[in-house]
Amino acid sequence: MGLISNMHLYDSTIPSGNAYKVRLLLSHLKIPYTTTNLNILSVPPETRSVEFLAMNPNGRIPTLVLNDGTVLAESNAILFYLAEGTDYLPDDKLQKAQALQWLFFEQYSHEPYVAVWKFRTYWAPGGFDDLCESEVKKLRERGQEAIDVMETHLGSGREWFVGDHYSIADIALYAYTSAAEMIGFKIDGSVKAWLKRVEQQEEWIKIKNDPTGKCLS
Ligand SMILES: N[C@@H](CCC(=O)N[C@@H](CS)C(=O)NCC(=O)O)C(=O)O
Known part of the structure; x- marks a missing residue:
């Protein structure tokens, strides 16, 4: 062997x-x-x-x-x-594509704004200084828009992003959304309740501590 x-x-x-x-x-x-x-x-x-x-x-x-x-x-x-092959990715063809839909959404419409905002808030040398006002405004607006899309999806009675199970779609979106309120984005009720549901999942772990002490997560 x-x-x-x-x-x-x-x-x-x-x-x-x-x-x-x-x-x-x-x-x-x-x-x-x-x-x-x-x-x-x-x-x-x-x-x-x-x-x-x-x-x-x-x-x-x-x-x-x-x-x-x-x-x-x-x-x-x-x-x-x-x-793949676990409870965290549906077997169903359409639901698998819906999981991919949210993974791509996270990378194109959410992470480039919310994650970048977090990085510039805590760690980027100079913060937002090298951006003009309209670029900062765009980061902020697009980040909020992505979070609002999540609120709309969950607000129609859904507990999870795909089907009725916690999946990698939730994990991908949770990572930066869990820090979004701390950096000034508005989080409404359905997203707030969903964040709590994620945190109740078995073997959920916190994001690691920041050794620079700047980020309080
Ligand atoms: N699309 C990539 C983004 C990865 C990414 O931006 N990683 C950052 C940290 S969150 C990084 O490695 N930055 C260091 C660098 O760009 O040199 C993913 O989802 O994995």
Whole structure:
């Protein structure tokens, strides 16, 4: 029998919502893994070292090395891979596509605004200083719009984003939405109740603490 090593997750020292998604699902699935935390605030970031770029040419965490050494990048692709065949991804063809719909929504309409707002609020040197007023306004408006889309979806009597089960669609959206109120976005009742439901799931874990002490999550 060949030696099977644990999966290895490249994460960051500061709390990353994208890495948190992966850690949360690994926790739900009770999959053991090892971690390397990279400093993404150094200049250049440790994600841009020759060694790391050889593994993930896009130079970003999360990056997961699977048991056989295969490297998988992009948080939502990692969620999709890990969830296949488990309760966290529906078998039904349409519901699987609906899960993908929310994963793509998160990456195109939510994360580029809410996650970027969080990063600039706590960690980016200079914060928002290099953006003009209209760019800051756009970040804010688009982030709020994405959260409002979530409120509309859940507000029509749904408990979860896809079907009637907690899935990777919820995990992907939870990561940054859970920090959104803290950074000034408005969270209405249905999203608030959904955040609480996620937090009641078995093996739910908190996002890691911020070693810089700037982010209070
Ligand atoms: N679309 C990617 C985004 C990953 C991403 O932006 N990662 C950030 C941390 S949250 C990073 O690695 N930044 C370091 C850098 O860009 O060098 C995903 O979902 O995994």
